[in-house]
Amino acid sequence: MDLDDDSSPALAFEKDAFELTVEDVYDISYVVGRDLLRISRAGEEELRMERDNLKSQLDRMLTERMQVAGANQMVVDLSDPNRPRFTMHELKEVLQERNHLKAQLMLAQEELQLYKSKILPLSQEPMVEVDQKHNNGGAGKADEEKTTIGKLFSFRRK
Incomplete structure (x- = not known):
């Protein structure tokens, strides 16, 4: 096994397709997998942040609506088929x-x-x-x- 400049997994991308060895294919799959994992983790973090932002906006809007409606009034969603219709x-x-x-x-x-x-x-x-x-x-x-x-x-x- 040669331990020269070819030992870095990223160098396998620079080789011609006909010169690739089995180790080069494994190196390429390692690099691609590592990058995908990094991307997916970053995407999950972004989704969590977006979800938290939306939850806080919803809570704020509900609080504002309750303040506008007052303590003795009820907010009714008119599109809800199970909403109360009579007093x-x-x-x-x-x-x-x-x-x-x-x-x-x-x-x-x-x-x-x-x-x-x-x-x-x-x-x-x-x-x-x-x-x-x-x-x-x-x-x-x-x-x-x-x-x-x-x-x-x-x-x-x-």
């Missing part, structure tokens, strides 16, 4: 109205069963009184939207 008060009103209507329905169903079984005659006054504010007989659009559910879903009629 808690509106939701409570809707649930109360639903429960009221459900109770009326159950009473009406019981009364219907009594009529079907002929326990109650048809000429008797109904046992269930229908709330006129929920059943306005088509009196008009303004009366119809008085219920909470009607208010919340009025956008569908427009």
